[in-house]
Amino acid sequence: MLDGITGNLERYIDLLSARQKLVASNIANADTPGYKTQDIDFQFEFMSLAKGQQPQVIQSQGLPEKPDGSNVNLDREARLLSENQMRFNLASVLVKSQLKTVHEAITGGSGS
Amino acid sequence: MSLFSSLQVSSSGMSAQRTRAELLVQNLANSETTRTPEGGPYRRQDVVFSTDQQASPFSAMFQNEVGTGVSVSDVVTDTRDPERRYMPGHPDADADGYVAFPRINPAEDMVDLLSSTRSYEANVAAISSVKDMISRSIDIMR
Numbered sequence: 001m002l003d004g005i006t007g008n009l010e011r012y013i014d015l016l017s018a019r020q021k022l023v024a025s026n027i028a029n030a031d032t033p034g035y036k037t038q039d040i041d042f043q044f045e046f047m048s049l050a051k052g053q054q055p056q057v058i059q060s061q062g063l064p065e066k067p068d069g070s071n072v073n074l075d076r077e078a079r080l081l082s083e084n085q086m087r088f089n090l091a092s093v094l095v096k097s098q099l100k101t102v103h104e105a106i107t108g109g110s111g112s
Numbered sequence: 113m114s115l116f117s118s119l120q121v122s123s124s125g126m127s128a129q130r131t132r133a134e135l136l137v138q139n140l141a142n143s144e145t146t147r148t149p150e151g152g153p154y155r156r157q158d159v160v161f162s163t164d165q166q167a168s169p170f171s172a173m174f175q176n177e178v179g180t181g182v183s184v185s186d187v188v189t190d191t192r193d194p195e196r197r198y199m200p201g202h203p204d205a206d207a208d209g210y211v212a213f214p215r216i217n218p219a220e221d222m223v224d225l226l227s228s229t230r231s232y233e234a235n236v237a238a239i240s241s242v243k244d245m246i247s248r249s250i251d252i253m254r
Binding site for chain 1: 114115117118121124128129132151161162177180181182188208228230231234235237239241244252
């Protein structure tokens with residue numbers, strides 16, 4: 001029953017943490033020669049990813065290449081880092097409030 | 113656990129940048145060193161980074177985990193010829209009175225050091241962001 005309530009949000013949170021890890025590795029590899037920025041196609045994965053599966057990693061297109069062959073843009077990664085974090089916070093608040101609704105249904109609104 | 117392995121990725125970035133900073137500081141400190149165990153003047157050293165799959169034995173079960181850490185794959189030594197300065201009174205001077213000094217440009221090292229510090233900070237920012245996400249997930253259970 002709870003799966004129906006939090007299922008989509010859970011998938012969203014899973015995808016956000018996978019993406020956050022990619023952002024972390026992009027930042028860690030900012031000075032690695034020849035490293036290509038990695039990302040996931042968020043919309044596509046959210047619509048099609050089955051439970052328990054890993055999202056497909058793609059290389060970001062259209063980023064200018066530096067002389068050492070890497071195309072990591074720290075500004076882009078910093079933006080994604082905080083964007084992911086805020087999305088994650090939002091999703092966790094939503095999950096929490098939905099679970100609270102269920103809790104209230106169980107206690108008949110009398111519990112805290 | 114995707115989020116906890118993000119911490120591992122960022123910390124690999126931090127330690128790689130720290131190694132780089134240590135070598136750069138060593139270069140600056142030895143910019144006038146004319147004697148080394150290998151003989152001859154000190155030579156500038158720099159690191160080469162490469163991507164590194166974070167595969168701890170436990171996470172080997174989840175082989176298709178995304179994201180890679182970074183590691184120092186190589187330390188390269190500058191092969192440029194030493195700088196020759198005319199100092200006939202110096203004990204290391206050759207027959208013509210020239211002393212071989214390390215070819216180190218302090219500006220080059222300082223700029224690299226700044227870049228290394230900034231990259232280190234970026235990794236720290238990533239860690240605190242992931243930490244916040246983890247504590248938010250723990251909050252759901254409260």
